[in-house]
Amino acid sequence: MKTDSPILLVGCGKMGGALLRGWLRQGLDRTDIHVVEPAAEAAEAVGGELGVAVTASLDQAPADFTADTVVFAVKPQGMDGIVPHYRAMAERGAVCLSIAAGKPIAFFQAHLGNDAAIVRAMPNTPAAVSRGITAACASETVTTAQRSVCQRLLEAVGETVWLENETLIDPVTAVSGSGPAYVFLLIETMAQAGIEQGLPPDVAERLARATVAGSGELARQSQDTADTLRRNVTSPGGTTAAALEVLMSEDGLGALMSRAVEAATRRSRELAG
Numbered sequence: 001m002k003t004d005s006p007i008l009l010v011g012c013g014k015m016g017g018a019l020l021r022g023w024l025r026q027g028l029d030r031t032d033i034h035v036v037e038p039a040a041e042a043a044e045a046v047g048g049e050l051g052v053a054v055t056a057s058l059d060q061a062p063a064d065f066t067a068d069t070v071v072f073a074v075k076p077q078g079m080d081g082i083v084p085h086y087r088a089m090a091e092r093g094a095v096c097l098s099i100a101a102g103k104p105i106a107f108f109q110a111h112l113g114n115d116a117a118i119v120r121a122m123p124n125t126p127a128a129v130s131r132g133i134t135a136a137c138a139s140e141t142v143t144t145a146q147r148s149v150c151q152r153l154l155e156a157v158g159e160t161v162w163l164e165n166e167t168l169i170d171p172v173t174a175v176s177g178s179g180p181a182y183v184f185l186l187i188e189t190m191a192q193a194g195i196e197q198g199l200p201p202d203v204a205e206r207l208a209r210a211t212v213a214g215s216g217e218l219a220r221q222s223q224d225t226a227d228t229l230r231r232n233v234t235s236p237g238g239t240t241a242a243a244l245e246v247l248m249s250e251d252g253l254g255a256l257m258s259r260a261v262e263a264a265t266r267r268s269r270e271l272a273g
């Protein structure tokens with residue numbers, strides 16, 4: 001994948017590292033990338049194992065280095081002190097792609113200029129195995145070409161969906177951003193329930209993990225809706241029907257999930273201020 005434009009990745013932790021590895025897997029030219037990463041261990045992996053130029057700060061980058069795309073993958077709480085350093089690049093026309101939870105487009109415009117081109121994105125952790133999904137929205141100043149570069153960078157780790165309305169980032173965060181944790185909890189609770197019914201812990205964990213992973217893969221490959229896939233394993237009066245009667249009761253999984261996603265949406269709005 002050739003983007004024909006230099007990329008600056010700011011922060012190469014879990015999510016930044018997943019993106020960088022995805023770009024390299026897709027064949028992005030490593031000489032097009034510069035990483036700013038102060039953490040010694042993460043920087044060593046970038047410079048050594050991945051063979052990508054890395055410095056601990058922007059000041060240490062080659063004086064003539066300039067980026068067409070700046071990707072911010074640092075923790076939201078660190079952003080206030082970091083983003084202003086990149087104002088000159090934004091003023092030179094770079095598009096700034098942020099994956100920071102709770103940091104709205106207006107935050108970046110306040111630090112980088114009102115005309116800065118900003119893409120705000122929310123990926124999720126299956127990006128680490130190229131099975132992420134990212135929702136993104138762009139400021140009005142982002143050009144079609146910049147949008148397409150950002151899309152290619154995000155698609156290196158999974159699917160991308162564009163949102164026209166930035167407020168939808170909050171429910172997106174609650175469904176797909178935080179969602180992997182709900183699925184891992186499902187594995188934990190299924191395994192625990194199996195143990196309570198007499199299964200040895202290692203067997204219960206293996207059964208639950210493989211069932212969730214396999215069902216996820218089946219859902220991904222199938223053209224059927226989740227509702228149809230569920231009905232396909234439910235014979236009338238059978239074991240699955242007995243379980244679903246509990247899970248689909250008035251105070252069952254549906255009600256619980258509504259409350260959980262509502263709480264996460266609310267928290268996402270609070271964090272955005």
Ligand SMILES: NC(=O)c1ccc[n+]([C@@H]2O[C@H](COP(=O)([O-])OP(=O)(O)OC[C@H]3O[C@@H](n4cnc5c(N)ncnc54)[C@H](OP(=O)(O)O)[C@@H]3O)[C@@H](O)[C@H]2O)c1
Nearest residue numbers: 010011012013014015036039073074075076099100101123
């Ligand atoms: N993980 C998720 O599920 C997820 C999902 C969606 C979005 N996100 C977003 O992705 C972003 C990164 O999260 P993460 O989980 O990848 O965090 P992380 O593993 O802590 O990675 C952040 C990296 O940025 C480095 N850093 C700190 N200050 C820096 C600076 N001045 N310049 C450049 N790099 C700097 C950190 O180094 P130090 O360790 O030395 O501080 C760390 O290596 C967050 O904004 C988060 O909201 C994460």
